[in-house]
Amino acid sequence: MPRCPPPIRLALVAALSLQGCATIHRAPFTEAQQVEATIPGIPLARFWADAPDAARLMAPALSGAQGERTMLALSGGSDNGAYGAGLLNGWSRSGKRPDFTIVTGVSTGALIAPLAFLGPDQDAALERIFTTSTAKDIYRGRFAPAIPLSPSAASTKPLERLIAAEMTNALIDRVGREHVRGRRLFVGTANLDAQRMVIWNMGAIAASEAPGRYLLFRQVLLASSAIPAFFTPVMIRSQQAGRTISEMHVDGSTTASLLTLPDDAITGDRPVGPRPLHVYLIVNGKLNGEFQLVKPRTIPIASRSISLNLRSSMVGTVGLSYLYAKARGIDYNLSFIDKDYPGEDHKLFDNAYMRGLYRHGLALGQSGDFWKKHPPDQDE
Numbered sequence: 001m002p003r004c005p006p007p008i009r010l011a012l013v014a015a016l017s018l019q020g021c022a023t024i025h026r027a028p029f030t031e032a033q034q035v036e037a038t039i040p041g042i043p044l045a046r047f048w049a050d051a052p053d054a055a056r057l058m059a060p061a062l063s064g065a066q067g068e069r070t071m072l073a074l075s076g077g078s079d080n081g082a083y084g085a086g087l088l089n090g091w092s093r094s095g096k097r098p099d100f101t102i103v104t105g106v107s108t109g110a111l112i113a114p115l116a117f118l119g120p121d122q123d124a125a126l127e128r129i130f131t132t133s134t135a136k137d138i139y140r141g142r143f144a145p146a147i148p149l150s151p152s153a154a155s156t157k158p159l160e161r162l163i164a165a166e167m168t169n170a171l172i173d174r175v176g177r178e179h180v181r182g183r184r185l186f187v188g189t190a191n192l193d194a195q196r197m198v199i200w201n202m203g204a205i206a207a208s209e210a211p212g213r214y215l216l217f218r219q220v221l222l223a224s225s226a227i228p229a230f231f232t233p234v235m236i237r238s239q240q241a242g243r244t245i246s247e248m249h250v251d252g253s254t255t256a257s258l259l260t261l262p263d264d265a266i267t268g269d270r271p272v273g274p275r276p277l278h279v280y281l282i283v284n285g286k287l288n289g290e291f292q293l294v295k296p297r298t299i300p301i302a303s304r305s306i307s308l309n310l311r312s313s314m315v316g317t318v319g320l321s322y323l324y325a326k327a328r329g330i331d332y333n334l335s336f337i338d339k340d341y342p343g344e345d346h347k348l349f350d351n352a353y354m355r356g357l358y359r360h361g362l363a364l365g366q367s368g369d370f371w372k373k374h375p376p377d378q379d380e
Contacts, residue, residue: 003202012029012104015070015300016044019136021037021113022047026246027244027246028237029240029243029245031194032081032244033240033241033243034123034194034240034245034247035180035194036240036241036244037238037239037240037247038238038239038240038270039205039210039216039238039239040210040212040237040238040239041208041209041210041211041212041213042204042205042208042210042213042216044201044204045200045201045204045205045208045216046055046198046199046200046201047198047199047201047294048196048197048199049188049196049197049198049199049255049256049259050196051196052308053305054199054228057199057201058102058131058184058186058199059106059184060102060182060183061182062101062181062182062183062234063101063276067276067278068193068276069101069102069276069277069278070098070100070101070102070277070278070280071100071101071102071103071104071260071277071278071280072100072102072103072116072280072282073103073104073105073109073258073259073260073279073281074103074104074105074106074108074109074110074112074113074116074258074282074284075106075107075108075109075253075257075258075281075282075283075284075285075314076106076107076108076109076252076253076258076284076285077106077107077108077109077283077335078107078108078348078349078375079255079282079348079349079350079353079354079357080108080109080284080285080337080357081108081109081112081130081284082130082131082284082353082354082357082358082361083284083337083357083358083360083361084109084112084131084282084283084284085112085126085130085284085358085361086127086128086130086357086358086359086360086361086362086363086364086365087335087361087362087364087365087370088112088116088123088126088282088361088365089123089126089127089229089360089361089362089365090362090363090364090366090367091365091366091367092123092363092364092365093365093366094365094367094368097120098272098278098339098366099119100131100280101182101183101184102183102184102185102186103116103184103185103186104185104186104187104250104259104260105186105187105188105226105240105253105254105259106187106188106251106256106257106258106259107224107225107227107252107253107257107288108225109282109284110187110188110220110221110224110225110252111129111163111224111225112126112187113186113187113202113328114167114171114172114202114221116176117172117175117178117183117185118178125166125172127358129162129166130354130358131351131354131355131358132349132351133162133349133354134347134350134351135347135349135350136158136348137158137159137162137349138156138158138159138162138349139154139155139156139159139230139231140154140155140157140271141154142160149229152227154230154231154232155185155232156222156225156226156231157234158223159225160218160222160229162216163218163221165245166215167218167221168278169214170341171373172206172214172217173206174204174206175202175207175217176206176207176208177207178203179201179203179204179206179207180207183203184201184203185201185202185203185292186199186200186201186202186259187199187202187220187221187224187231187252187259188201188224188252188254188255188256188259188362189220189224189234189249189250189251189252190198190231190249190250190251190252190255191225191247191249192228192249192250192254192316193247197252197253197255198249199259200220202217202220205217205220205281210259211356216236219234219236220234220236221236223236223249223250223251224249224251224252225251226250226251227250227251228248228250228251228254231250231251233248233249233250234248234249234250235247235248235249236249256283256313256317257313257314257317258281258314258317258321259320260279260281260317260321264325264343277330278330278331278333279321279325279331279332279333280333280335280371281318281321281333281334281335282335282336283314283318283334283335283336283337284337285336285337286336286337286338286339287314287315287318287336287339287375287376288376289337305330315375318375319375322334322374322375323369332373332374333371333372333373334371334372334373334374334375334379335364335370335371335372336372336376337357341357341360343356343357
């Protein structure tokens, strides 16, 4: 889930940066045109998360020798993604990290997902992204008076460059080859016009021969990380009856902070063995509420309320996934940041905080004792 950037800090950042206002120009289109729109050359690039056949579309063609399938779901969490990166790298060092059949990611989890999907040989890239990056590598604040006329309070050109540097054409081609083998990689974004979550089949995009596949792959990752109002929305072009439509996509956490759909279509209707599906949920955030005496002022009240809303949504998703797994004999595994871990009030994308959180996740991953078999109780 994205952390809500403190409004005062946001205004200060914006005031210190002399960036001009940016505008987005696009032709209007109807709801019917949006529903029918497809990505040129990649008809299977995406689908609505609430579509009746969404789970079927997520089903991998590949399974283990005993029919086992392994799903990794990575949540949002902005700079708290350092936890997931460290955890995965520690898990690799423990020698117990499996090859995932399905990987999903939202927001910061979307940035981790392609690297986790390709395996431990991408651990160095994960470490580099989450231990050397600073706020200036992610965004630039706009000139304060220009914000009301701009699509966001900050520009994400730095993040766009970071994604381009890490998600090379060769890496995207590797994702495509794994897709052909039968593995699946999905990323979620929020379509603001339709007010619906979109699930992007990143492997299908990478495996296609469409000339715009590399750009689209990177655009989706940028869009999934675009915190509404704070980061610039990403305009993704689709087509309907020869007409170009410019869709507005933002952070997938706006609709769901975790993309996990362990449906019967994924587990298979002829399971082999007692646990045909293993689900691993990495929550880049804290699930339990933290006590904090809130100042009786507008900004602290609003900030605390938004944080509560995001956390409650995540708790609900994690809980429903657990109930689903328990009812169907699915091996359920959950990891999240402990509520006692310090740093709740750090500056956004503070490098020292991210390095510390990465080391924390790394140590847990190496220990091999970091998976919980059920969501935490409120007081746990």
